[in-house]
Amino acid sequence: MQEFRREFPGEARELDANPEAGPAYVALLAKIESDDLPRFESRFKELLNVNTIREVAGFLSHLSRESQLIRERIGSINASLAGIDYNPGRYIVLEAKPTPDPEIREFQQDLRACTDNTTTGSEEESYSEAKFLEVRRIIERFRGREGLSELDRRWTEKVTDVRSWYVFGASERWREDGSEFEHYTDSGGKSGGQKEKLAYTVLAASLAYQFGLEWGAPRSRSFRFVVIDEAFGRGSDESARYGLELFRRLSLQLLVVTPLQKIHIIEPYVRSLCFVHNEGGRESRIRNLSIAEYRAEQEARERPEEAPPKDGSPSGETA
Numbered sequence: 001m002q003e004f005r006r007e008f009p010g011e012a013r014e015l016d017a018n019p020e021a022g023p024a025y026v027a028l029l030a031k032i033e034s035d036d037l038p039r040f041e042s043r044f045k046e047l048l049n050v051n052t053i054r055e056v057a058g059f060l061s062h063l064s065r066e067s068q069l070i071r072e073r074i075g076s077i078n079a080s081l082a083g084i085d086y087n088p089g090r091y092i093v094l095e096a097k098p099t100p101d102p103e104i105r106e107f108q109q110d111l112r113a114c115t116d117n118t119t120t121g122s123e124e125e126s127y128s129e130a131k132f133l134e135v136r137r138i139i140e141r142f143r144g145r146e147g148l149s150e151l152d153r154r155w156t157e158k159v160t161d162v163r164s165w166y167v168f169g170a171s172e173r174w175r176e177d178g179s180e181f182e183h184y185t186d187s188g189g190k191s192g193g194q195k196e197k198l199a200y201t202v203l204a205a206s207l208a209y210q211f212g213l214e215w216g217a218p219r220s221r222s223f224r225f226v227v228i229d230e231a232f233g234r235g236s237d238e239s240a241r242y243g244l245e246l247f248r249r250l251s252l253q254l255l256v257v258t259p260l261q262k263i264h265i266i267e268p269y270v271r272s273l274c275f276v277h278n279e280g281g282r283e284s285r286i287r288n289l290s291i292a293e294y295r296a297e298q299e300a301r302e303r304p305e306e307a308p309p310k311d312g313s314p315s316g317e318t319a
Helices: 002-007 019-035 038-081 102-115 121-143 149-160 192-211 237-249 260-269 291-301
Strands: 090-098 166-174 180-184 225-228 253-256 272-279 283-290
Touching: 038 090, 038 102, 038 121, 038 192, 090 192, 102 121, 102 149, 121 149, 192 237, 237 260, 260 291, 272 291, 283 291
Parallel strands: 225 253
Antiparallel strands: 090 166, 166 180, 272 283
């Protein structure tokens, strides 16, 4: 009785180790025999081997598809970036390299180990038990182990986010032979113009990735409206043109709020303008006009015999 209680504490939690408890032990034995549990053991092991491994394999396949999608989208983005000069004679390529993070690499190896060699011939029974233990170890961390729930939660979020499976960077390459000129992992130590270009590249790439944009597609059902405030005001003309060309290739619908000193840069990329003019700091006036009307008024202003409009014209403060 004592040995049975030690080996099966769950089943014996209401049983004592004394002769008076003998009938209860006999009744439990009769129930076990009538249930004929050994008859279901082989079926249980079969389900364990087939279903558990199948579910883990499906989970690994899902993560692999998401990982491949990242590479495909970056490939699509790079196809468009190759058509724009990042600097004269050079273009930019986004890179996604496997992360060296030991936790993520160990998780990937453990998942693959759970699904490797799922049939083993004569050793199938012991194999399924071994695989079950591997799967259980991963599931226990997903659920959160006692005393380590917060640590396991952060680990789960990290290893199952396929974006963390990669280290992202950008390679500036010569157009004539594809050799690398410079590699960027951040903007540290770069000039203001270089930082701006990197920022525009990351912004355009993140929009394309997040919303699944098709580069250069004139018509699409994907999200395309973007508002950029205080745009291009302090940057160089070259950086502003580069950013606008990226957005044009995305076929984005842009609302750009910018001081007038950059209007000559933005002009080729817009169809209409809205001038905001504040006379004496009292109240603002808004005037809408097409780019053709704007150009006509600009030409008129350059002719001294014609006076410019007085109702908040292109001489206003903000477009």
